[in-house]
Amino acid sequence: MLLRKANVVDGALALLDDTGLDGLTMRRLGEALGVRAGALYRHFPSKHALLDAMAERIMESIDLTLKPGPWNEQGLTLASRLRQALLRHRDGARVVAGSYTTEAHTILFGNTAAALLREAGLPSRQAAWAVAAVSQYVIGHTIEEQARADLVNDGSWPKKMDAFAELADDVALSAFDSDQQERFAYGLQLLLNGIRHELTTSSQ
Known part of the structure; x- marks a missing residue:
């Protein structure tokens, strides 16, 4: 599956609902999406950038x-x-x-x-x-x-x-x-x- 930005944000929000903010890490998100954490950084250079995208989605x-x-x-x-x-x-x-x-x-x-x-x-x-x-x-x-x-x-x-x-x-x-x-x-x-x-x- 081609990993898109929107898929990453969807996955991050789902993981947020499951673990809370303290449990949201790039490693866990990668595991949930079935990719290495490094693949996420192609779309978001940092966790902060991902949180910005999650905030925008909300x-x-x-x-x-x-x-x-x-x-x-x-x-x-x-x-x-x-x-x-x-x-x-x-x-x-x-x-x-x-x-x-x-x-x-x-x-x-x-x-x-x-x-x-x-x-x-x-x-x-x-x-x-x-x-x-x-x-x-x-x-x-x-x-x-x-x-x-x-x-x-x-x-x-x-x-x-x-x-x-x-x-x-x-x-x-x-x-x-x-x-x-x-x-x-x-x-x-x-x-x-x-x-x-x-x-x-x-x-x-």
């Missing part, structure tokens, strides 16, 4: 089509779709975090989100910073979600919560042992409210 899966409506509702939709794309793959958020890839779909996501805020009235620089802040929140929250999922799967989560409960009250505990979607939505709304405040003050 971002490519995000539907950027938006229904007409207020900027905050459209922004909420984009942020939620980003989270769902990251959750589709084990450690997907860690793959995207810090990749700083300049591939087409990653850039398009950022440009689409920034355009919403510029049209709402934010200056270009602040719009870019706001998109970065929201994206970093989504990625960071999802990293924690996926780390928690690993702890649940290996049976460690209840012990960690028992230990934490001895040191904190129920209110503090709820920050960790709560519905992930509900907590994500709350934090995201805080950020959107902050952007709305920026729009209000900048127009005065």
Whole structure:
């Protein structure tokens, strides 16, 4: 079989789902694809380059089509779709975090989100910073979600919560042992409210 770039990325994402990011090595990927690791370097000069391609594939899966409506509702939709794309793959958020890839779909996501805020009235620089802040929140929250999922799967989560409960009250505990979607939505709304405040003050 002729090994193509797309096949390598497909295989890498499948291995990611199976082993997590820490288990993803070029050697293991080569074994999974039935080739020597050296064959992979013909397409990707480093593991970092492969991770960039994986991050781009994850971002490519995000539907950027938006229904007409207020900027905050459209922004909420984009942020939620980003989270769902990251959750589709084990450690997907860690793959995207810090990749700083300049591939087409990653850039398009950022440009689409920034355009919403510029049209709402934010200056270009602040719009870019706001998109970065929201994206970093989504990625960071999802990293924690996926780390928690690993702890649940290996049976460690209840012990960690028992230990934490001895040191904190129920209110503090709820920050960790709560519905992930509900907590994500709350934090995201805080950020959107902050952007709305920026729009209000900048127009005065």
